[in-house]
Amino acid sequence: MTNKVEYFDDVTLMITHYNRSKSLEQLLSKIKEANCSFKDIVVSDDCSKPEHLDYIKDLNKDYNFRLITSEKNGGLGNNLNKGQDAVRTPFILYIQEDFIPLDCFSEHLRNGVSLLKEYEDFDMVRFYAYNKYPYLKANKYGFSEMIFKWWYPGLDKFAYYSDHPHLKRNNFSQKFGRYLEGTSGDKTEFSMMMSFLKKKGKAFFYEDHKSVLEQVNSSDEPSTMTRDMWRNSNNFFVTILRTVYRYCNYYSALFLRKF
Structure with missing residues (x-):
């Protein structure tokens, strides 16, 4: 990594947090090591336990962020909404607290900002995914345009938007609506x-999608996302039923339901 600090004067780093203050500290520390500086940093907290909030307030002495708190746990959707509401810059870099940047992070971010400035009709740039998006058209800097056609085979094409780390415009909520509140994180993301x-x-996707950031869950601060047996089961019959349900759910949502 270069020793020169790169200042993103039109980007706010927005971090969602819930009961993982040490993970938050690790992310902020790694961002600093990556020599990235932002116009603003917003930490949106979803009513964490007092010990975590106290720890976060101590962190503020070293990392200078704005902490947006909540009197009650409102779920992922509420946490995203109030975090976005606090942003004042043209662009938002959203990262969950359990990620850390890898080598050349600032270069990839700079290129992502450059793409959104060049292509004004594009809404976001995605830096991470569990799996590579199946339909891509190469652009530059290692990024590709994501292509969605409803008749393309498979369901992976629906994973066009994701809550994983991404860069987006400040008008995102005006264009696509606010995040769904009062439900599970999975349903919020699906909506x-x-x-x-x-x-x-319209979005760009970084093809080497696990080289920009890494998701880190320690035994001390494991993931706070929980999923039921129906979603995680490897039973053959459950898998078949789940696949049929997903096809029906995805296509009915695309053509018949309002969002």
Whole structure:
């Protein structure tokens, strides 16, 4: 990594947090080591336990961020909404607290900002995914345009929007709506994914999608996302039923439901 600090004067780093203050500290520390500086840093907290909030307030002495708190746990959707509401810059870099940047992070971010400035009809740049998006058209800097056609085979094409780390414009909520509140994180993400598709959102995807950031879950601060047995089961019959359900759910959402 270069020793020169790169200042992103039109980007706010927005971090969602819930009961993982040490993970938050690790992310902020690694961002600093990556020589990235932002116009603003917003930490949106979803009513964490007092010991975590106290720890975060101590962190503020070293990292200078704005802490947006909540009197009650509102879930992922509420946490994203109030975090976005606090942003004042043209661009938002969203990262969950359990990620850390890898080598050349600042270069990839700079290129992502450059793409959104050059292509004004694009809404976001994605830096991480569990799996590579299946339909891509190469652009530059290692980024590709994501292509969605409803008749393309498979369901992976629906994973066009994701809550994983991404860069987006400040008008994102005006264009695609606010995040769904009062439900699970999966349903919140699904709702925004469908809104993004139905409202013709456009995005870039970094093809080497696990080289920019890494997700780190320690035994002391494991993931706070929980999923039921139906979603995680490897039973053959459950898998078949789940696949049929997903096809029906995804296509009915795309054509019949409002978001």
